[in-house]
Amino acid sequence: MAQGIWVFAEQREGQIKKVTFELLSEGRKAADQLGQELCAVLVGKGVAGMAESLGEYGADKVYVVENDALENYTTDGYTNVIAGLIKQYEPAALLLGCTVTGRDLAAQVAQRLQTGLMTDCTGMEISGDQLVFTRPVYAGKAIVKAACPEARPVMATIRPNTFAAVPNAKQAEIIKAEVGPGDVRQIIKDIVRQISERPELTEADIIVSGGRGMKGPENFKILEELADVLGAAVGASRAAVDAGWVSHSFQVGQTGKTVSPVLYIACGISGAIQHLAGMSSAKCIVAINKDEEANIFKVADYGIVGDLFEVVPLLTDELKKIIA
């Protein structure tokens, strides 16, 4: 019988993504409750050195697959490895972060193994002896609880920031697995990295976002200054993106990114339903808007009715004093 909860340990350039530790922390609880083992799968080139850190968040075992051809993520290479390992060890569940990579990989692996996949989940619980996942659907306007009763492994991708990363030191057993990347049909021609000192939008704890009220691209500087003080990422509404002020990769909302930060500061954003769809699971929402009737105030925990060009720099100064 299928046994064990597996977590895909997403890494990029020698860094394990935070969501991996979040999944291990929550996976640890589930594994204990089900009396199963918790394993991480780490794939890449020269990644073995990172394996121990996975034990520090609760993994009993870490399967490590190293291959020069796995240095960069490719759909086929990683699918071949992960599906190969699963066929060999038959885990009961595989959890991945709902990131660009996690999403891409999960769909291919799920189909290769003819199993079910629940994506973009915001919760996991055990009911009877099965894992039940919570998924916001219809842009967060409804919540579905779903399970995969028969096919194994049960697969799910989970939104970053859903679970807390809690150290739970274990001395993980490290197992070098021999699975090759096989035939890779996606040939990487170029990789363009936007160098940014800021956290990625979907993983950030704090996000400062600007909308049409920013009035122009040059004004995003005041949001960046606020973001610098908070160690935050910068986001935007579609209006700001469509105006060409910032690139689409900044867009938060139904046709942009879904974010779940601890703190979301919306500046000059009216709070259209399609924007709320991407950020309403933030734990704390702050709105700065000159229109007291703006919809964003209906969901904001704290609001300031005022001119953002006046309020944001003042807030930056105040926070500097507190945080310094």
Place this chain on the structure above:
Amino acid sequence: MKIAVLVKQTFDTEAKIILDVNGKISSSGVSLIMNPYDEFAVEEGLRIKEKEGGEVTVISVGGQQAQDALRQALAMGADKAVLVDQGEAELDEYATATILAKAISDLEYDLILGGFRAIDDGSAQVAGRVAEILNIPVVNVVTGLEIEGGKAVATRETESGSEVLEVPLPAVITAQKGLNEPRYPSMKGIMKAKKKPMDKKTLADLGLDDGKISAKVKALSFSLPEPRKAGKVIPGEAAEAARELARLLREEAKVI
């Protein structure tokens, strides 16, 4: 170049969601649209056809009303449409992809385009699953596409930037915003669309039965989220309000 485009009909982004008497999401009174990401896919298919010649077939799995989304694609310029009506069958992504792959395998295709995600209960997996079933490569979240010499060169968005990938055709490519600006159907296009072929199929027509498409994922319950409550509007002059906000974030919300 034979191009198949996967088109899903979804709820309008403004739709108000309510549950029906069975506790499921009610579609009554909801206006339906073509999944916005699929509009990019249709547009890209048309642009490739205009450059390379060929044919664009749009395919949907859905009820009879999904013809509207397909007609929209025909009005934009697609050549023909296939609708597979699943009848009473409960579908998950595995089932939907199985049906789509079966319908596509009856066609000739060099390229399959879809959206990277459906905005309703979509989960960004159907198109990738179709690629896996047809045993062809996939590139997801694509913002730039060139077709040349039996290959696709696609630029895809990643969290830290972008990458350019080359795959042999046939392949599945899923569209992200930025790929193109979808055209609006012209009056002439709308008139022409009425006469274009709409091939309506059932699961039986495809040789599929409930057993072959039985869903792996089962929904256990639906609910509506607790609406967020409006919090405090902080009064006072800007300087005073900013100071108070900073204090509240630290002392009350404890988020900084």
